[in-house]
Amino acid sequence: MEDLGEKFLQVVIALAIFAAIIGFIMLLVDRAPKSFRDKATIIGFMAPAAILLIVGMVWPAAQTTFLAFTDRNGAINGLDNFIWMFTDPSALVTLRNTVLWVILVPTLSTIIGLVYAVFIDKAHGERVLKALVFMPMAISMVGAGIIWNFMYAYRGTGREQIGLVNQILVWFGGEPRQFLLDAPGNTFFLIAVMVWIQVGFAMVILSAAIKGIPADVIEASRLDGASAWQQFRNITIPSIRGALVVVVTTITIITLKVFDIVRTMTAGNFETSVIANEMYTQAFRANEPGRGAALALVLFLMVLPVVIYNARVLKKQKEIR
Amino acid sequence: MAIFRKNKAVLPLAALSVLTLALSACGTGDEGDGGGGEEPAADCAAYEEYGTFDGEEVNVYATIVDIEAERLENSWADFAECTGIEVVYEGSKEFETQIGVRSQAGNPPDIAIFPQPGLLASEVAGGNVLPAPEAVEALTDENWSEDWKGYGTVDDTFYGSPMLANVKGYVWYSPATFEENGWEIPETLDEMMTLTEDIAADGTMKPWCAGFESGEATGWPGTDWVEDYVLRQAGPEVYDQWVNHEIPFNDPQIVEAFDSVGEILKNEDYVNGGFGDVRSILTTSFADAGQPVLDGECAMHHQASFQASNWPEGTEVAEDGDVWAFMTPGVEPGSNAITGGGEIIAAYSDEPAVVAFQTFMASAEFANNRVEQGGAISANKALDASLAQSPLDKQSIELLQSEDTIFRFDASDLMPGAVGSNSFWSGIVEWINGTPTEEVVDSIEASWPQ
Numbered sequence: 001m002e003d004l005g006e007k008f009l010q011v012v013i014a015l016a017i018f019a020a021i022i023g024f025i026m027l028l029v030d031r032a033p034k035s036f037r038d039k040a041t042i043i044g045f046m047a048p049a050a051i052l053l054i055v056g057m058v059w060p061a062a063q064t065t066f067l068a069f070t071d072r073n074g075a076i077n078g079l080d081n082f083i084w085m086f087t088d089p090s091a092l093v094t095l096r097n098t099v100l101w102v103i104l105v106p107t108l109s110t111i112i113g114l115v116y117a118v119f120i121d122k123a124h125g126e127r128v129l130k131a132l133v134f135m136p137m138a139i140s141m142v143g144a145g146i147i148w149n150f151m152y153a154y155r156g157t158g159r160e161q162i163g164l165v166n167q168i169l170v171w172f173g174g175e176p177r178q179f180l181l182d183a184p185g186n187t188f189f190l191i192a193v194m195v196w197i198q199v200g201f202a203m204v205i206l207s208a209a210i211k212g213i214p215a216d217v218i219e220a221s222r223l224d225g226a227s228a229w230q231q232f233r234n235i236t237i238p239s240i241r242g243a244l245v246v247v248v249t250t251i252t253i254i255t256l257k258v259f260d261i262v263r264t265m266t267a268g269n270f271e272t273s274v275i276a277n278e279m280y281t282q283a284f285r286a287n288e289p290g291r292g293a294a295l296a297l298v299l300f301l302m303v304l305p306v307v308i309y310n311a312r313v314l315k316k317q318k319e320i321r
Numbered sequence: 322m323a324i325f326r327k328n329k330a331v332l333p334l335a336a337l338s339v340l341t342l343a344l345s346a347c348g349t350g351d352e353g354d355g356g357g358g359e360e361p362a363a364d365c366a367a368y369e370e371y372g373t374f375d376g377e378e379v380n381v382y383a384t385i386v387d388i389e390a391e392r393l394e395n396s397w398a399d400f401a402e403c404t405g406i407e408v409v410y411e412g413s414k415e416f417e418t419q420i421g422v423r424s425q426a427g428n429p430p431d432i433a434i435f436p437q438p439g440l441l442a443s444e445v446a447g448g449n450v451l452p453a454p455e456a457v458e459a460l461t462d463e464n465w466s467e468d469w470k471g472y473g474t475v476d477d478t479f480y481g482s483p484m485l486a487n488v489k490g491y492v493w494y495s496p497a498t499f500e501e502n503g504w505e506i507p508e509t510l511d512e513m514m515t516l517t518e519d520i521a522a523d524g525t526m527k528p529w530c531a532g533f534e535s536g537e538a539t540g541w542p543g544t545d546w547v548e549d550y551v552l553r554q555a556g557p558e559v560y561d562q563w564v565n566h567e568i569p570f571n572d573p574q575i576v577e578a579f580d581s582v583g584e585i586l587k588n589e590d591y592v593n594g595g596f597g598d599v600r601s602i603l604t605t606s607f608a609d610a611g612q613p614v615l616d617g618e619c620a621m622h623h624q625a626s627f628q629a630s631n632w633p634e635g636t637e638v639a640e641d642g643d644v645w646a647f648m649t650p651g652v653e654p655g656s657n658a659i660t661g662g663g664e665i666i667a668a669y670s671d672e673p674a675v676v677a678f679q680t681f682m683a684s685a686e687f688a689n690n691r692v693e694q695g696g697a698i699s700a701n702k703a704l705d706a707s708l709a710q711s712p713l714d715k716q717s718i719e720l721l722q723s724e725d726t727i728f729r730f731d732a733s734d735l736m737p738g739a740v741g742s743n744s745f746w747s748g749i750v751e752w753i754n755g756t757p758t759e760e761v762v763d764s765i766e767a768s769w770p771q
Contacts, residue, residue: 072739072770090764153604154597154601154604155596155597155601156593156596156597156598156601157597159597176597178600178601178604180604181600181604181754263537267536267537267539268537268747269539269540269603269747269750269751270603270750270754281537281743285537285738285742285743286739286743286744286768287737287738287739288739
């Protein structure tokens with residue numbers, strides 16, 4: 001109880017400090033001489049965010065970049081960490097897996113989400129059908145990892161199975177399998193979990209975009225005698241292109257950073273590690289902060305183009321509007 | 322609006338005054354923690370030798386938290402009251418990283434309790450830990466074996482005495498099951514193998530059950546298996562060379578230990594009772610892995626003394642109870658090499674009060690006080706073994722105190738982090754998953770920091 005009181009007090013203090021600083025800045029801006037007031041306003045309101053960004057993001061990013069070129073004792077070792085990353089067999093497996101994730105998750109999630117959105121569009125009970133697929137989005141990735149660990153759970157042949165997937169195998173006369181232990185298949189079973197989560201996201205965005213296609217365009221195509229497939233190819237897809245780009249890029253960024261699912265389900269064992277997981281393992285468990293930082297840097301460089309592309313597409317769309 | 326405009330300064334001023342109030346309230350917290358003034362006066366005769374101090378503070382920093390920390394504080398409460406030293410204890414699970422940060426920042430505790438000798442060594446290299454005072458060294462010479470003193474010694478300088486201990490390498494079994502089937506406790510590793518074959522041939526249950534799953538630390542129970550076999554088959558000298566990397570990790574003697582463990586753990590006929598095939602070891606949590614022993618689905622389970630707390634509530638741990646444990650035997654009968662762990666108490670200050678506290682912590686009084694509260698054992702030879710709170714604690718204390726016992730610290734705790742808490746674990750995982758021994762030890766050797 002005493003602890004709780006203390007924490008509460010800390011929250012109050014933090015809020016008071018925040019209010020005091022903001023109040024103080026407002027006061028200064030307000031008191032600034034007229035000639036200078038516009039600039040003072042801009043600086044006054046930008047500065048807190050800018051300072052926080054520099055302290056919390058720019059500076060650590062610079063430090064991490066530097067760290068990537070040092071060894072475990074902090075001495076500069078040139079490109080050794082990167083040479084390790086691209087020559088060590090287990091590090092290569094990590095890179096391979098990340099590539100698999102990045103190709104498969106956005107593709108599968110978007111295709112499944114799109115197909116589902118098209119099929120349930122204006123169907124009876126559309127809301128319920130949507131909610132069912134969207135629900136996994138509400139589960140944290142760690143939660144999803146634990147759930148699917150149970151789904152894939154294994155008990156020996158002849159024993160009572162506790163995992164649904166193995167139970168189904170047994171019902172159909174198969175032998176129970178250790179889904180998470182055999183590379184490279186296990187990576188696909190992990191990817192399935194991520195797809196399960198992301199399909200809902202893709203479906204909701206794409207469904208909304210489909211509903212936004214003007215009815216007259218669709219009607220016109222019908223009058224021209226377009227088949228369902230032609231209509232989908234030539235009307236639906238081009239009309240929702242913007243939404244598709246957003247969905248694919250967003251899921252790609254999430255996938256590049258995937259950590260929780262891998263760590264919860266296999267902890268990167270059995271050749272399932274991905275860059276984010278390996279970064280953590282190297283930096284905090286193996287005492288190799290340099291290697292961890294190098295992995296972080298590569299991850300950053302992989303995410304960067306996707307982010308830039310995403311931002312540019314969004315900007316273009318805004319201009320069109 | 323008009324009112325607000327007139328009083329522009331009010332809001333920030335109000336916030337500032339709230340802040341000042343809150344901060345001044347902070348200053349009055351955190352007092353009266355280590356006092357215990359309302360307890361009845363302790364018998365101070367035992368503490369006279371440490372002298373008296375007038376409210377001097379000793380800051381203690383360690384990994385121990387919660388109930389264990391409470392018990393630890395209780396065990397020096399009388400000392401603090403009689404000497405007048407105020408012991409301020411701080412336990413943190415971040416100790417391993419924070420201790421280095423604090424000592425480098427010039428803000429070390431007076432006393433730090435290191436859970437791993439390797440960590441003490443790296444702190445010594447940092448140059449801030451003080452060598453142990455003479456009184457502490459004298460008590461350690463008197464109360465601890467050479468092996469234990471060695472874990473507080475870095476480069477021939479003695480830095481601190483051991484505190485508590487745990488014992489690894491127990492094999493847990495159900496005494497009733499053993500009696501029913503006429504199985505005998507094995508006296509040598511060969512006998513253990515014969516027993517394993519007999520149980521497997523018997524067909525009522527698999528001889529062994531094991532579980533190495535432990536989140537990101539998956540694999541560590543397997544390192545304990547290998548360490549036990551290296552120490553018993555190759556002997557303590559080879560064990561030390563292995564830990565210090567004086568022989569490579571893929572030395573034939575280490576390979577032999579792996580293979581001997583593999584004869585059990587990688588044989589479908591011998592594992593994994595209650596769970597499935599060999600590879601189910603990797604997906605079974607270490608905490609659940611012993612359960613089949615109680616269910617009569619598996620005969621033996623290898624795990625440290627702390628397995629006692631993994632059994633379901635109400636399980637009687639005793640020679641005539643539901644479960645009991647024998648120590649993994651050696652190559653010859655009566656062999657007495659065991660693995661385990663413990664803490665080292667080192668100081669960053671040589672104030673008289675700190676020295677007095679450090680001396681007390683090496684004494685039999687402290688060990689007795691702590692063991693009496695249960696859940697802990699110590700290798701202190703002056704410890705009164707009758708104070709042990711459970712039969713297993715008693716047996717472990719006797720093992721630790723025996724003159725003949727050769728004690729070796731858990732090897733993975735002594736190896737560099739890149740091996741001891743990374744590649745050794747993942748190597749075990751790959752090994753159980755089917756990778757041949759040579760390949761595994763070669764890759765662990767390759768990961769050893771140069």
